[in-house]
Amino acid sequence: MPDHLDNEKVLFQLIAEGSQEAFAAVYARYHEKIYSLSFHLTKSEVVAEEIVQDVFLKVWLQKQGLPEIRNFESWLFILARNHIYTWLKARAQRVTLEPLPEDFVSVEPVAAESVIHRKEFEALINAAVQQLPPQQQQVYNLSREEHLGREAIAERLGVSPETVKVHLSRAMRSIRAYLTARMPISLIFLLILNFLLIFLLAM
Numbered sequence: 001m002p003d004h005l006d007n008e009k010v011l012f013q014l015i016a017e018g019s020q021e022a023f024a025a026v027y028a029r030y031h032e033k034i035y036s037l038s039f040h041l042t043k044s045e046v047v048a049e050e051i052v053q054d055v056f057l058k059v060w061l062q063k064q065g066l067p068e069i070r071n072f073e074s075w076l077f078i079l080a081r082n083h084i085y086t087w088l089k090a091r092a093q094r095v096t097l098e099p100l101p102e103d104f105v106s107v108e109p110v111a112a113e114s115v116i117h118r119k120e121f122e123a124l125i126n127a128a129v130q131q132l133p134p135q136q137q138q139v140y141n142l143s144r145e146e147h148l149g150r151e152a153i154a155e156r157l158g159v160s161p162e163t164v165k166v167h168l169s170r171a172m173r174s175i176r177a178y179l180t181a182r183m184p185i186s187l188i189f190l191l192i193l194n195f196l197l198i199f200l201l202a203m
Contacts, residue, residue, distance in 0.1 A: 012066035012067045015066055023060060026059075033077075034052050034055055035048050038083075038084055041084050042147075044147060046172070051087065052080075055079050055083055058079060136168075136174065138157070140167075140171040140172075
């Protein structure tokens with residue numbers, strides 16, 4: 001890695017200017033921390049990956065403001081925790097919810113561009129899921145929509161947890177391939193990084 005990519009202030013300035021190399025360096029530096037936090041709280045590999053993707057998508061869309069952030073790691077974790085609490089709230093939407101923790105901090109409002117990207121992104125994901133083979137689609141939906149873990153999915157379908165892992169891994173690879181062929185160039189490299197991580201986890 002070039003020396004200038006070791007300096008976070010320089011990295012953030014480069015990202016603000018649109019550097020995908022600098023963004024990839026920050027992604028590689030913080031991905032595992034955000035994934036670990038997300039998986040610890042959601043107990044779902046798929047959801048944890050989606051939260052990581054959502055968090056770094058928002059980082060990219062808000063890149064112009066990165067040089068002004070005093071403590072990037074704290075800001076990033078607040079962003080991740082907000083996504084996690086949103087997911088937990090959605091999962092428990094039919095249950096009386098306790099108030100969110102007092103330290104739940106709202107990040108700056110998402111720009112209209114971000115909302116548009118998000119809607120387009122969700123539409124692409126839905127289309128990608130529809131083109132999956134039936135078994136992969138079923139496993140993916142049980143994980144993403146019903147928030148079931150690998151063991152619960154295996155019990156529901158009468159298959160082994162390892163079979164669930166294989167189907168889920170293949171589904172994620174297929175979805176990322178579908179998205180990569182259709183996403184704007186500025187976001188493709190993020191999906192490729194996620195694809196590589198999923199591939200390594202599945203090995």
